[in-house]
Amino acid sequence: xxxxxxxxxxxxxxxxxxxxxxxxxxxxxxxxxxxxxxxxxxxxxxxxxxxxxxxxxxxxxxxxxxxxxxxxxxxxxxxxxxxxxxxxxxxxxxxxxxxxxxxxxxxxxxxxxxxxxxxxxxxxxxxxxxxxxxxxxxxxxxxxxxxxxxxxxxxxxxxxxxxxxxxxxxxxxxxxxxxxxxxxxxxxxxxxxxxxxxxxxxxxxxxxxxxxxxxxxxxxxxxxxxxxxxxxxxxxxxxx
Numbered sequence: 001x002x003x004x005x006x007x008x009x010x011x012x013x014x015x016x017x018x019x020x021x022x023x024x025x026x027x028x029x030x031x032x033x034x035x036x037x038x039x040x041x042x043x044x045x046x047x048x049x050x051x052x053x054x055x056x057x058x059x060x061x062x063x064x065x066x067x068x069x070x071x072x073x074x075x076x077x078x079x080x081x082x083x084x085x086x087x088x089x090x091x092x093x094x095x096x097x098x099x100x101x102x103x104x105x106x107x108x109x110x111x112x113x114x115x116x117x118x119x120x121x122x123x124x125x126x127x128x129x130x131x132x133x134x135x136x137x138x139x140x141x142x143x144x145x146x147x148x149x150x151x152x153x154x155x156x157x158x159x160x161x162x163x164x165x166x167x168x169x170x171x172x173x174x175x176x177x178x179x180x181x182x183x184x185x186x187x188x189x190x191x192x193x194x195x196x197x198x199x200x201x202x203x204x205x206x207x208x209x210x211x212x213x214x215x216x217x218x219x220x221x222x223x224x225x226x227x228x229x230x231x232x233x234x235x236x237x238x239x240x
Contacts, residue, residue, distance in 0.1 A: 142216075152220075
């Protein structure tokens with residue numbers, strides 16, 4: 001993401017005609033990625049945080065990211081968004097308050113998230129329903145984005161039991177050629193690969209009070225262009 005591409009107005013307009021659930025494009029760091037790309041995949045720009053930012057108006061989004069993430073001064077922000085400097089300060093404060101109010105009360109450490117992701121992957125691959133349910137929060141929500149280009153649920157699916165049954169059923173009927181644990185948008189996630197080494201889908205988990213509170217799957221092939229092919233993605237060992 002570059003500072004020049006911070007307005008969400010046109011993106012929100014396109015989403016009005018989008019098929020199913022709209023999710024942000026995943027970003028996995030590959031072995032050949034440069035330092036600038038690696039810096040982008042910081043927890044500040046995690047998929048969960050970017051989804052949270054969507055509660056802001058386009059102007060709040062632009063001001064907040066320029067100030068909080070890219071450290072622009074208010075004079076620069078004023079010029080770029082076409083609003084008075086004092087007004088930009090008020091917008092930034094309001095945006096910070098909105099984000100703070102919507103943040104989860106209990107955030108897991110990266111180590112906890114990685115352990116959960118590893119256990120989640122193991123339970124899914126082994127088909128162990130009991131183990132999978134033990135990892136999922138009762139009010140879990142699964143989001144999947146196929147964009148009309150790949151099979152995906154058109155609406156979010158709520159509840160641990162429904163999500164677990166869906167996941168195991170899908171893996172039984174249509175499992176990728178291989179599945180690997182990786183860092184996605186600075187968060188633990190998994191990448192499913194086809195036989196030709198291209199990504200078939202990406203999943204990111206979000207922890208809530210020691211369990212998985214949300215799962216986001218990107219299945220739309222048009223949004224998987226940033227995911228390196230098998231052999232180039234920076235893979236991690238599944239945590240014990």
